[in-house]
Amino acid sequence: MRFRRELAVVVALFVLVGALARTSAGRFVLPLVSVAVVAALVILLFRTPAYSRTTFGPRTRILESTPNTTDTACVECGSPATTLRRYVREWVVLGVPVVLLDDGENPVCDDHRD
Known part of the structure; x- marks a missing residue:
């Protein structure tokens, strides 16, 4: 289709x-x-590519960082989060994101990181 x-x-x-x-x-x-x-x-x-130069179409990236606050809870179990996982869904042309389709953040603990 x-x-x-x-x-x-x-x-x-x-x-x-x-x-x-x-x-x-x-x-x-x-x-x-x-x-x-x-x-x-x-x-x-x-531009520096976020993906390989042959990538075209919608793609998802996951970026990880440490949370700014200590009172952030893990989305899986409710324990204190150690990592803030940000996902970005983008439309990609020649490895370069040109349109942001969706994004969001999920705080997770070390047990649920993988």
């Missing part, structure tokens, strides 16, 4: 570009769009 949707978007873009290329406005619009796409790709490629 996902492949069909992506294929439909690609075909629609090709039809749009083909129709635009046949008009007189295409002489001005297509070079500007091409420059903007190349500039966006250059910016994405020079």
